[in-house]
Amino acid sequence: MTNPVPMPTGSAPAPAAVEPLAGGSAGHQPKATGSMRAWQWRGPGDHGLITTAIPAPAEDEVLVAVEASGLCGTDLRILAGDYSHARPAVVIGHEFAGTVVALGERARGFVVGDLVAADPNVYCLDCEWCRRQAYNLCASVNPIGVSRAGSMAEYVTVPARLAVKLPGAFDPALGALIEPLACVLHGMERGGVVGGRTIAVYGAGAIGLMAVVVAVDLGLEVTVVEPLAPRRNRAQALGAAAVERLAGGAQFDYVLDASGAAAAVADGLGRLRKRGTFIQMGVTPQSFELPWTPYQVYQNEWRLIGSNSVADCYQRAAALMPSISEPMRRLVTHTLSLAELDRAIELIADPAAVKVQVDPRR
Ligand SMILES: [Zn+2]
Ligand SMILES: [Zn+2]
Incomplete structure (x- = not known):
């Protein structure tokens, strides 16, 4: 990449003056003005497009002109007011x-x-959990798009220590899939998933299908359990067997819940082989409880694993992406403009959609 824009000097807190790039990636031409469009959440059910100042990067940050920004279930929970870490505005x-x-x-x-x-x-890098590299459990985490300004905007600031440089020819749509891929890798790593075994994945939404891509890549025999036919078809196209429900007696070395559906978790917990591992990635209702049988956990040496966000595997997900780019790219089914975010939210419930992204340059 060329470097046609002079670096800003001084540390004035005013919005960064962004000069047009002579030749940015994919023909991107950032505006030279000091304002941008962004999608703001104000409170439960109250959100919309605003015009706001382009943020200035702090001394350890980079300012990024966003080219692809994915919408996910966490965003929907924030918009609904169902995510306690989210900061209004x-x-x-x-x-x-x-x-x-x-x-x-x-x-x-x-x-x-x-x-x-x-x-x-x-x-924070400073708390007990950060010192254990369990960064996702940081006691004072300040996530982008949750409690600090996010990427459903023309520009976003990011601490340089958390950014990853991508090859110049990299598709930004794939770059925006690294975060959910890292969530899947974290679950696989937490579960100690290795090739040559069997795995059942409950739920073939974006996370479930990414789990299929990773599991197939690792050399596992993958079965997807998914009630919606269009999603089952996608799972099959990625190399998994896909069923509406499992036959009695079907058992697996790993069961990964990517549905968050209480009935799926209840079914999946009973399908572990000896030494099997259950990986809970789906977000179930907080009030959902299950009867379970400690004797079976003891007798079969089962492991029950929770997997929440990314921890320390973002870099590994970025490194893995090029080798699985073809199946991953197929998961981006829709790309919309910022002004169409309400439509993007509707699409998430559409079984024909997998990953819906926004391109703020549109
Ligand atoms: Zn997400
Ligand atoms: Zn911390």
């Missing part, structure tokens, strides 16, 4: 890629024009 969006257009004075490792993606979980 926040700009949503945490799955993104784009081009660096300005850097803080102490931001290292990047130049203007770099295509980047970033781990959105801005963790």
Whole structure:
């Protein structure tokens, strides 16, 4: 990549003056004005497009012109007012890629024009959980798109330590899939998933289908349990067997819930082989409880694993992406403009949609 834009000097808190790029990635031409469009959440059910100042990067941050920003279930929970960490008036969006257009004075490792993606979980590095590399459990995490401004906007600021430089020819749509892929990798790593075994994946939404891609890549025999036929068809096209419900007696080395559906979890817990591992990635209703049988856990040496967000595997997901780019790219079924975010929200419930992304350049 060329570096046609002079780096800003000084540390004035005023919005960064973003000069047009002579030749940014994918023909991107950031505006030279000091304002941008962004999608703001104000409170339960209250959200919409606003015009706001382009943020200035802090000294250790980069300013990114967003080229792809994915919508996910977490965003829907924030918009509905069902996510306790969300800060009212926040700009949503945490799955993104784009081009660096300005850097803080102490931001290292990047130049203007770099295509980047970033781990959105801005963790403190100082608490007990950060010291254990369990960054997703950070006691004072400040996630992009949840409690600090997110990527459903023309520009977003990111701490340089959390950004990853992507090859110049990288598709930004794939860059915005690194975050959910990292969530899937975290679940696989937590569960100790290895090839040559069997796995059942409950739910073939975006996370479930990414789990299929990763599991097939690892060499597992994958069975997807999914009530909706269009989603089953996608799972089959990715190399999984797909059923509406499992036959009695079907058992697996791993069961991964990516549905969050109480009935799915209840069914899946009974389908572990000896030494089997159950991985809970889906977000179930908080009030959902299950009877379980500690004797069976003891007798069969089962492991029950929770997997919540990314922890420390964002870089590994970025490194893995090029080798699985073809099946991953097929998961981006819709790309809309920022102004169409209400339509994007509707699409998430459509079984024909998998990953819905916004391109704020549109
Ligand atoms: Zn997400
Ligand atoms: Zn921390």
